[in-house]
Amino acid sequence: MAEYLFVLIVVLANVVEGITGFAGTMLAMPAAMLLIGVDEAKIILNIVAIFVSSNIAVRNYRDMDKKQAVKISLLMFLGMAAGLYLYRILPARILMSVYGGLLILAALRGLFKKKERSLPAGALICVVLLAGIIHGMFLSGGSLLVIYAVAVLKDKSVIRATLAPVWIVLNGSMMIQNIAEGAVTAEILRLTGWCVIPVITALYLGQILHKRMKQEFFVKLTYVLLIISGITLLI
Numbered sequence: 001m002a003e004y005l006f007v008l009i010v011v012l013a014n015v016v017e018g019i020t021g022f023a024g025t026m027l028a029m030p031a032a033m034l035l036i037g038v039d040e041a042k043i044i045l046n047i048v049a050i051f052v053s054s055n056i057a058v059r060n061y062r063d064m065d066k067k068q069a070v071k072i073s074l075l076m077f078l079g080m081a082a083g084l085y086l087y088r089i090l091p092a093r094i095l096m097s098v099y100g101g102l103l104i105l106a107a108l109r110g111l112f113k114k115k116e117r118s119l120p121a122g123a124l125i126c127v128v129l130l131a132g133i134i135h136g137m138f139l140s141g142g143s144l145l146v147i148y149a150v151a152v153l154k155d156k157s158v159i160r161a162t163l164a165p166v167w168i169v170l171n172g173s174m175m176i177q178n179i180a181e182g183a184v185t186a187e188i189l190r191l192t193g194w195c196v197i198p199v200i201t202a203l204y205l206g207q208i209l210h211k212r213m214k215q216e217f218f219v220k221l222t223y224v225l226l227i228i229s230g231i232t233l234l235i
Contacts, residue, residue: 002035003191009035010048011198016225017052018206019213021160022142022167023225025049029140030232040188042139043178046171047192048199049139053167055203056160063161065153072128072148072162073169076141079132080170087137099134100233103143107226110147110219124148135170142167143229146222156218160210 009031010024017024025045032041057064086095119127127148135141142163149159178184213221 003194006032006035006191007194007198010045010195011202014048014052014199014202015206015209017049018056018203019210020146020156020218020222020225021056021163022146023222023229024052026140026143026229027225027232029138030235036191039183040191043175043183043188044192044195046139046174046178047184047188048195049167050171050175051196052199052203053164053171055200057164057168059207060157060161060164063155063157064165065158065162068153069162069165072145072166075125075128076132076135076145076166076170077173079129079134080136080141080173081132083133083136085136086133095137096233099138099140100230103226103230103233106144106147107223107230110150110223110226119151124151132170139171139174140229141170143226146226150219150222156210156213 009028013026013028014024016027025048028045029041032045035041036044127144131141131144131148133141134144145163145166146159149163153159153162175184
């Protein structure tokens with residue numbers, strides 16, 4: 001039963017991923033860790049995220065801002081290296097609580113601000129670096145990266161298409177590391193295989209919803225997802 005629930009959670013989360021280009025792993029991770037274990041959840045969701053991002057990148061290649069994709073990937077790599085190190089030396093519970101609080105504050109600011117104020121370039125770079133740190137620790141850097149994406153890329157189709165190759169590069173590097181460590185077992189591959197066909201359906205539904213969604217609603221949805229993510233980390 002736990003495995004069936006896990007697959008259902010992954011599918012529902014990736015409907016959102018298909019709409020926004022982020023948040024699939026972020027939304028699935030808390031319940032997945034409880035159902036199948038922390039290490040197993042991180043590895044399986046990472047593989048699924050690569051599959052999902054590859055699909056989005058190929059289908060929406062024309063909307064991609066390639067320069068921003070390269071810039072984001074390089075900054076995220078730097079942050080991710082620091083995140084992997086911090087994950088090994090700091091208590092995860094404290095890190096998750098701080099992260100959850102930051103997400104909620106950032107999202108509430110985005111939802112209720114009356115005037116659009118551009119963050120300084122230096123602050124935006126710090127946001128991306130911090131997103132990389134969080135991604136290295138919890139595979140959920142998209143929650144903060146969307147703050148940068150909404151400020152710089154603005155258009156919903158460009159955001160989704162540009163973030164997809166970023167996840168392919170970052171998650172691909174983590175998968176290579178997992179394989180080298182012998183962490184990708186036959187059991188993990190079996191559960192991953194169970195997710196693939198339902199996730200394809202989820203992506204198709206997400207693609208349809210994305211085309212019908214207005215820009216303003218898309219931005220509000222991203223901030224609501226940040227709040228949900230923050231709350232799950234604080235529980």
